[in-house]
Amino acid sequence: MANAARMPLIDALKGVASQIILLHHLALYGPLSLAVAAAFPDLAEWLVDYGRMAVQVFLVIGGFLAARSLSPTGGALADNPLPLIGRRYLRLVLPFVAAISLAVATSVLADLWLDDPAIPELATPGQWLAHALLLHGVLGSESLSAGVWYVAIDFQLFALLALLLWLGRTATLAWLAAFGLATVSLFWFNRDSSLDNWAIYFFGAYGLGAAAWWASTRRGTLGWLLLAAAVAATALLVDFRPRIAIALATAMLLGFVRLSGWREQWPGSRITDFLGRISYSVFLIHFPVLLLINALFAAHPADDPAAVAWWMLFTWVSCLYAGLVFHRWIELPAGKWRLPASRRVRGGRGSNPALPD
Template identity: 60%
Template structure:
């Protein structure tokens, strides 16, 4: 089956919209460009600042939907060890993520020469980089090196938690029940306490809604199961209304109904949305380094008018999409990621052989020196 046939246009479209909203949220939040945008279009800038970040819920629901599809398509338990799957997920996320962190560090170093703004991260330390590399920067309270990278750590935690729950169940019914029970705990308790927002359990309600939508859409009484999901989520909203959970519920129901009636694989047919959806992770990763450079240049040339800010903002958005396209081709795409993984494996293997050879030579040298 071809790559095109494997893609789901509706999911690509949702990811495209979500990625652009997150991008515009950050562009309306940081630096002099954000101030210029707010002066030129105050209502739009305020809306993006207040609500653009909620587009992350779309990614959370889609991630749960696809995780259920890949790990437990029929609601079955995970029969193999989850550790290789978790490691594979880490590599899938971390290779482009660490490359983007490198870009962010370089962009911050350059922008810091032109721009005195809190949006520019301080000079990175080795400990800070290591905390990001192992996806523990949020839990450890380490300052972020790029905007939005907290989501990468949360995505990894969510996948690992779901894989472990499906493996712990070990039975056809118990495995998805554990996932859904954890989602309920998140919706009714943990998601209501922001002190948990560096942990997967805080977001597992939205992730679980996506998984539940996948499982429900494969049942004979799909409408009944989706109605149950809706009633549970609405009950959680009655207890404590959160717009982000309402959005997550809407996306989950859309995915569930669309899978059953075939829209998931056939609509929409707009190629720009399909393209932006395909490179959405790259957009998510590289737009902040470009934002830093754009703000630095804007400040360096001392532009001040709202019109100049608006033009610079539009050019920055275009540059972000262009940068994401190149980043996807060279770093994130499956072929590029495989090349990088193979190169790292070859390098680590040769370094290990070199280390063993060096240790053997050193041992011989010591024994030779001790021989009278």
């Protein structure tokens, strides 16, 4: 994506959300998490119970950027969406496969020094293949790394939105299909946890992000954004879910900032730009780093709050550095791979904008 097309707000949201998820996993896995719970019980409890909800920010941003990429002005996809879906798969899966391969190797090493349920069992070829095909969730395969369910869900959501925009055939029908499924998800699918390996469970948050983009285009109006807010608010009245409240707040923030023209005035920051840029790499690589540091911590345990705080800081910095290295040497080169693809967008620009971050 060209720098001119970036929104500093999105980098800030991704950067902050990725750090919360990182700290959530730090408080969840290994002997270091037990030390954190003993030294800082309130913080550990909050991270374990609520840290995972930061993923809602990524779901909304994913829908927002997917709508910008697939249908910049709310039109329908004119051509076969499969090349776009294939391109999205490559962009996600190439660094993902590298990361889970590192996680498998790290798990073998950590298992030599650490006896902990956080360490996955030795991966089988079928298990590895299920991850590479992003089918590990729907097949019930044991995860090879923390949070890998999200990569599969992100791919499902993008593919589902692309297919809905293509099947709609006209701008009105495409919009109704996408917003209609988001509404059904908010009121029904998202209330059934047995569906959490499928895109329909998360499509409410994703659809709110897409609606925020379309409502903030030149052809959009404040009324469409308020309609999306009203639907989500009603779903919360029926069944209040903090995760949906976070998704609604994120979508409204993105929509209002772009609709008001504040996008160009939103203050950028090198720190948030950096954290947002490497967020996917940090997400992919942080679990192997956590395993290694937990093995090191098990050999040199500490219970003093100051010492535990230093271990937390060391872990956090190590994960960021590993994410930076992974971003530079794995994610960026893998992002240059392309599949031949072309499409036209009815009511759109007809160009081939970059895929979402």
